[in-house]
Amino acid sequence: MAEKKYTRSVISILVENHYGVLARIASMFNRRSFNIDSIAASETIDPGITRITITVHADQNTLKQMLLQTERLEEVKKVFLLDTNSLQRELLLIKVKSDPQTLPAIRDIAGVYNAKIIDLSPESLVMELTGKPEKIDGFLKMFDNYNVLEMCRTGITALNRE
Amino acid sequence: MKLTGSQIFVEVLLEQGVDTLFGYPGGAVLNLYDELYRNQDRINHYMTAHEQGACHAADGYARATGKTGVVLATSGPGATNLVTGIATAYMDSVPLVAFTGNVGTAGLGKDSFQEAYIEGITMPITKHNYTVRHVEDLADIMRDAFRIAQSGRKGPVLVDIPKDITAASCEFTPAEPVKPEVKKDFDEEALKEAAELLNNAKRPVIYFGGGIILSGAADEMRQVMAKADIPATWTLMAKGTLEDDDPLNLGMIGMHGCFASNKAVDNADVLLAVGTRFSDRVALNPSKFAKSAKIIQFDIDASEMDKNVQVSLSVIGDAAVLLDKLNDLLNENSHEAWREAIEEWKRADYRPTDSDTVLKPHRILQTVAKMAGDDSIYVTDVGQHQMWAAQYLTHVKPRHFLTSGGLGTMGYGYGAAIGAQIAKGREQRVVHLTGDGSFHMNLNEAVTAVSYNLPVITVIFNNAVLGMVRQWQTLLYGKRYSSTDPQRKTNYVKVAEGFGAKGWHCETPAEFEAAFAEALKNDGPSWIECVIEKDEKVLPMIPAGATIADIIMADGKEAE
Numbered sequence: 001m002a003e004k005k006y007t008r009s010v011i012s013i014l015v016e017n018h019y020g021v022l023a024r025i026a027s028m029f030n031r032r033s034f035n036i037d038s039i040a041a042s043e044t045i046d047p048g049i050t051r052i053t054i055t056v057h058a059d060q061n062t063l064k065q066m067l068l069q070t071e072r073l074e075e076v077k078k079v080f081l082l083d084t085n086s087l088q089r090e091l092l093l094i095k096v097k098s099d100p101q102t103l104p105a106i107r108d109i110a111g112v113y114n115a116k117i118i119d120l121s122p123e124s125l126v127m128e129l130t131g132k133p134e135k136i137d138g139f140l141k142m143f144d145n146y147n148v149l150e151m152c153r154t155g156i157t158a159l160n161r162e
Numbered sequence: 163m164k165l166t167g168s169q170i171f172v173e174v175l176l177e178q179g180v181d182t183l184f185g186y187p188g189g190a191v192l193n194l195y196d197e198l199y200r201n202q203d204r205i206n207h208y209m210t211a212h213e214q215g216a217c218h219a220a221d222g223y224a225r226a227t228g229k230t231g232v233v234l235a236t237s238g239p240g241a242t243n244l245v246t247g248i249a250t251a252y253m254d255s256v257p258l259v260a261f262t263g264n265v266g267t268a269g270l271g272k273d274s275f276q277e278a279y280i281e282g283i284t285m286p287i288t289k290h291n292y293t294v295r296h297v298e299d300l301a302d303i304m305r306d307a308f309r310i311a312q313s314g315r316k317g318p319v320l321v322d323i324p325k326d327i328t329a330a331s332c333e334f335t336p337a338e339p340v341k342p343e344v345k346k347d348f349d350e351e352a353l354k355e356a357a358e359l360l361n362n363a364k365r366p367v368i369y370f371g372g373g374i375i376l377s378g379a380a381d382e383m384r385q386v387m388a389k390a391d392i393p394a395t396w397t398l399m400a401k402g403t404l405e406d407d408d409p410l411n412l413g414m415i416g417m418h419g420c421f422a423s424n425k426a427v428d429n430a431d432v433l434l435a436v437g438t439r440f441s442d443r444v445a446l447n448p449s450k451f452a453k454s455a456k457i458i459q460f461d462i463d464a465s466e467m468d469k470n471v472q473v474s475l476s477v478i479g480d481a482a483v484l485l486d487k488l489n490d491l492l493n494e495n496s497h498e499a500w501r502e503a504i505e506e507w508k509r510a511d512y513r514p515t516d517s518d519t520v521l522k523p524h525r526i527l528q529t530v531a532k533m534a535g536d537d538s539i540y541v542t543d544v545g546q547h548q549m550w551a552a553q554y555l556t557h558v559k560p561r562h563f564l565t566s567g568g569l570g571t572m573g574y575g576y577g578a579a580i581g582a583q584i585a586k587g588r589e590q591r592v593v594h595l596t597g598d599g600s601f602h603m604n605l606n607e608a609v610t611a612v613s614y615n616l617p618v619i620t621v622i623f624n625n626a627v628l629g630m631v632r633q634w635q636t637l638l639y640g641k642r643y644s645s646t647d648p649q650r651k652t653n654y655v656k657v658a659e660g661f662g663a664k665g666w667h668c669e670t671p672a673e674f675e676a677a678f679a680e681a682l683k684n685d686g687p688s689w690i691e692c693v694i695e696k697d698e699k700v701l702p703m704i705p706a707g708a709t710i711a712d713i714i715m716a717d718g719k720e721a722e
Contacts (some may be wrong), residue, residue, distance in 0.1 A: 072463070
């Protein structure tokens with residue numbers, strides 16, 4: 001993974017739960033050349049409101065524009081940057097090729113990271129890991145020398161502590 | 163009471179104070195048009211030659227009056243033909259509500275005949291848009307559309323109505339017209355700081371844009387300038403705000419602005435920007451724009467802060483509200499030395515050369531301004547003639563200079579002129595200034611001007627080439643005139659007559675004066691073709707990305 005020039009920021013957007021609201025936000029980001037690292041959307045406790053969590057790498061000016069331009073959209077109720085100490089979690093699913101020689105080492109790594117093995121076949125296994133994005137990155141790095149068959153991350157979902 | 167969607171459509175338009183709309187019928191809007199037919203005594207519908215013309219007409223209507231323009235088109239191609247008009251309105255913050263028909267809800271997403279996903283297509287060029295999925299939602303969606311179009315930074319909203327919604331019925335409850343939300347609050351501390359900076363400035367300049375027109379803040383602007391003795395320069399979108407002979411009027415800024423105004427901004431120690439967005443046609447090189455100045459920005463739209471140029475201080479609010487309050491906080495002041503320096507630059511500014519034998523663009527415009535009368539509305543197309551109009555027309559009032567500034571839409575003019583003429587009535591003089599390139603794009607709207615017998619005078623600056631693009635080719639592309647010399651053979655007088663309008667062909671100042679005098683007496687639409695030299699340039703010119711140091715003041719012909 002290439003080193004990023006800017007630090008990661010997580011933007012939380014509360015929007016009206018309407019048709020096409022995700023498309024509006026994605027379209028605006030695309031039009032203004034704002035790059036999205038990950039995006040996650042789900043209903044909140046109020047079924048009329050959806051929370052969209054966007055992760056970006058951007059300089060301060062671009063970040064400010066991202067917030068202001070998002071705020072301008074009619075269906076956006078609230079948009080804010082999450083604190084650096086906010087609770088950020090991501091879910092990873094990873095399928096790794098395995099055989100009797102490599103399996104014990106893979107199990108060891110999974111054990112250290114508290115990853116769950118959720119499927120096991122003679123030639124591969126699938127693990128599930130939840131955690132901070134850094135933890136997921138660190139876990140993935142451990143598999144640089146293994147044959148990773150498939151991998152999927154949900155993108156960050158996050159809440160402020162208070 | 164129980165009404166159909168079509169009845170609700172008309173009732174809500176009337177409730178919102180709409181008595182005029184522009185449009186073009188089609189299959190998906192048959193029910194709506196049937197209802198308009200039944201309500202002809204209450205609401206006027208104007209049919210154009212093409213939906214684009216209808217959209218520009220609604221835009222011209224809105225710009226000339228300050229009211230919200232309304233346009234109606236059918237599904238599919240009818241809707242997509244609105245796109246350029248909606249984008250034009252969006253870029254210039256014009257309040258507009260566009261209604262489109264669509265196939266019935268059961269047919270949506272099935273690639274039905276004349277189906278287009280216009281909600282998706284117009285998402286990035288509207289403030290907001292809607293597809294009405296239940297007839298019960300129609301009235302409130304329409305009310306929301308009018309509220310959004312007129313509130314804050316104004317702009318277009320689109321409402322897409324599937325055909326079955328126009329036939330279905332539901333309970334309808336009348337409501338009051340929506341009131342645009344005017345932002346009255348602002349950061350008082352920041353405004354005090356702005357006043358302090360201006361009070362202590364030695365070389366202050368105000369730079370303002372279309373926000374002054376949209377907010378109706380011309381009087382407030384003049385008061386601030388006079389009280390604190392601050393010279394001001396304006397963008398294309400704000401032409402008409404200041405008196406021509408006001409010594410504090412620096413003229414237009416930017417790529418084709420005056421030498422003096424660009425020089426003043428470059429040398430200012432404090433620059434107050436109001437209702438303007440530091441576009442690339444003004445802040446040609448954003449990192450060097452007003453490089454010696456502390457920049458203060460007033461704007462209604464928070465997202466404009468620091469977007470193109472980094473500013474020292476920003477205040478979010480309505481221009482008229484902010485300027486009125488600023489005026490209280492400003493000291494009476496005088497900046498004699500600064501004014502003298504500016505006078506020096508004004509004396510050094512570009513002056514076009516006159517001729518009594520051939521038609522010169524500036525002379526055409528001076529004649530138009532003199533003969534048309536001080537209350538005239540001018541509508542331009544896009545290109546060289548547009549810049550000449552901005553530079554040389556005099557006696558222009560706010561909302562009397564309508565032009566596509568942001569999108570730069572060639573073909574905007576005729577539709578917008580028709581909309582302005584309809585808005586203001588036959589007694590209002592509307593002059594449509596165009597070039598042969600722009601005019602060929604949408605001259606079909608002559609049929610609309612003829613159908614409604616509108617006395618719009620069209621002045622065609624005919625240099626037989628795409629002058630603005632050609633000017634860049636001359637100056638920057640080694641005179642390789644790629645596709646700018648189309649060798650058209652249009653006989654404008656005959657085409658005008660063919661459409662049922664009147665036409666004149668002029669090659670000298672005397673011929674033009676005579677033709678314009680005739681056109682002023684004509685009851686219906688007039689076209690006056692003015693043959694001008696194809697090497698006429700818009701000067702001065704600061705090339706894209708450059709600074710005042712690179713300004714081109716003399717026509718290259720002498721330098722060769």
